[in-house]
Amino acid sequence: MKRVNVGICGLGTVGSGTFNVLTRNKIDIDAKAGRDITVTHVGARQVSPSCNIENTQFSTDIFAVAEDPNVDIVVELIGGTTVAKDLVMKALGNGKHVVTANKALIAEFGNEIFAEAVKNRVTVSYEAAVAGGIPIIRALREGLVANRIEWLAGIINGTGNFILTEMRDKGRNFDDVLKEAQELGYAEADPTFDVEGIDAAHKLVILASIAFGMPLQFDKVFTEGISDISPEDVAFADELGYRIKHLGITCRRPNQGIELRVHPTLIPASRLIANVDGVMNAVLVKGDAVGPTLYYGAGAGSEPTASAVISDIVHTSRLLNGDTSEVEYNASVPHLGFALDHLCDYNILPIEEIETAYYLRISAIDRPGVLSKITQILSDAGISIEALIQKEAKENQNHVPVILLTNRAVEKQIISAIEKIEQLDSVTDKVVRIRVESLK
């Protein structure tokens, strides 16, 4: 059995998980890979108490791993986009294959990193960068290779999904659940990255580039967080037969471009993805041949993420072929699914140009004619109403919530209609607007 030497950089949550799963399941993993996969060098600031690395070379300087002539594959698990980028570029320059779980690094610097890999005839694998343990990169790049992808939508941030699930199940408000998520370790002390959609945007841009065959364009993703979602809206969505999920959505609009957006979304409760709860992740992909397919699993955590990292290590090991260490580069799958010279720089549509349906919650003074004025404004804008709920005013209140579901319209149309609605004397507050997708 050919020996493959692996160097792991970083022994945090994912690094120690990777080391431990590789050790625990070594006999089976080797039997599947047809290679003796051995961690020969670990670089980390300190040894993790959960890892027994006594037979492994250890360096506090992670760059020593990228320079180690005996290491075939460098596994970058330190996170961030500064030192991690230097490490990856160094490893590639030294002709080593790289495996990484770093979504920010790939989303923001992937184009440059993949070019460097191609130049050196080595590969960069990043299955763990999107949706943790779910083999979604492999599914998109290989399993669905026959398809023109029409759209995909994913619950790709577990923290956000946990918060929305708790809000719905228990009628709690956002701040209250966020606090609990922080206590449980699901959310960071500064939750911006998760709840404002930046983490999801990192993952979405990677999925979109593979789906459509285009360079990574992180700065083009529209993001809207979930911190303004109220328990009221969660309950009204339920009443209408919908759930609110924080989705990353990308779709191809023929002759116009690509939509690339992360925002709270009402989706029909009958869709499978609407029932993905708690910290779990799922990605729904619509291909022209296969139709809709869905991939579900843990989107984070030590061993789920390690599962994806190791799948990349095994895949890369298979490329280290025969008796020489020269990579059989031609057998590898292109980094973004399509060969680099076939990527197409599609237009990314600005958010004003996207098209969805909308949920609107309007606070109106309870007097005759209000509803007719609102519906007239929408009708003038060419927007029709699919469903409407009007509740009685609560005691001691003279305004009532009016809930509308519209049909599909271009975003700038609805924004302009909402401005007019907000100018009505009888409308007392900002209109709440949440996008709606049927995911059919």
Next chain:
Amino acid sequence: MKRVNVGICGLGTVGSGTFNVLTRNKIDIDAKAGRDITVTHVGARQVSPSCNIENTQFSTDIFAVAEDPNVDIVVELIGGTTVAKDLVMKALGNGKHVVTANKALIAEFGNEIFAEAVKNRVTVSYEAAVAGGIPIIRALREGLVANRIEWLAGIINGTGNFILTEMRDKGRNFDDVLKEAQELGYAEADPTFDVEGIDAAHKLVILASIAFGMPLQFDKVFTEGISDISPEDVAFADELGYRIKHLGITCRRPNQGIELRVHPTLIPASRLIANVDGVMNAVLVKGDAVGPTLYYGAGAGSEPTASAVISDIVHTSRLLNGDTSEVEYNASVPHLGFALDHLCDYNILPIEEIETAYYLRISAIDRPGVLSKITQILSDAGISIEALIQKEAKENQNHVPVILLTNRAVEKQIISAIEKIEQLDSVTDKVVRIRVESLK
């Protein structure tokens, strides 16, 4: 771009779908594969009106495709296990790679076929043989390669799932829905293969062999169909918070062996897989590192199946490397995930030895003491009761249904207890027994 010549045998539903998707999406597929993938030879009894094969060599003798020196990959889509087997063995003997969608062929003759492939240093791919368009073989063999699989459970027959979904949604009975499924083309004139679980058993045995690394043993699968499921039981399951699904289940019982079974199963309605409805398929896989993951999509149909067939064609094309047509065999994934010499011939447990929970429906005469006698029998057998429903007798009837959910017990224990229950004077009919799985 290296040219790869594909020969398609069979132009039925899947064959014509494969030809058409390869043609329609050729520019994108080639750009992803890095190969010029061209169908150069089609063998079929007759030309399909849906395929434009005018630039392709056509033979009514499918064996001409396997003999064609210009064909690199033979795609077997004729079905059955006689001619199809001869064709595949001939192609392998001629040093050609094979792609097949034939679940019966792989389940029943896979061991022999894979051995012939290894002998000739070529590969047999069969992603389309299980769950149609869902890339589940790839997920199990590659995406989850780091994991020891603990168990998997799948809805892997669309016909059966359609029938059970209709029975639940509309309170219809089995025969009535079957008739509709036949009219819609979802079920064959002879529905045995689908509704008695044989088709699911073919797929399950393939999944189990990959999951655990063992030779294919189709004759060891226990199968029980859904034709005895009554609308009553579907409704009682609902009342208890469960759904009835026809599942293929395999799990590892440490130090004992492998369970391998297809049968109707009550599963908690809150599980994602319980919400997979209609003709759709899904496979839930539990790995030791990744936890539960689920894969969902169309399990049959022309283009969904073609999607899987083409993913195998592309994968195989990548092995046809560089400027020679010699396969870079060492880079290929072993047929059953594990290298053939690492397969382990695990004990397959007979159905009497498996362990699950049970749903029991007992028709009892409505008189004092019946329930106490039933519960005494179960208690004596060491079986405890998790939930119980007793309904009032309907007018003009003197017997009542007693519904029990038990905890987990070995099958032979429950069978013996049921025999005793059926001997009670007050029990008027055979006890209905359906297995229950928590899928946690």
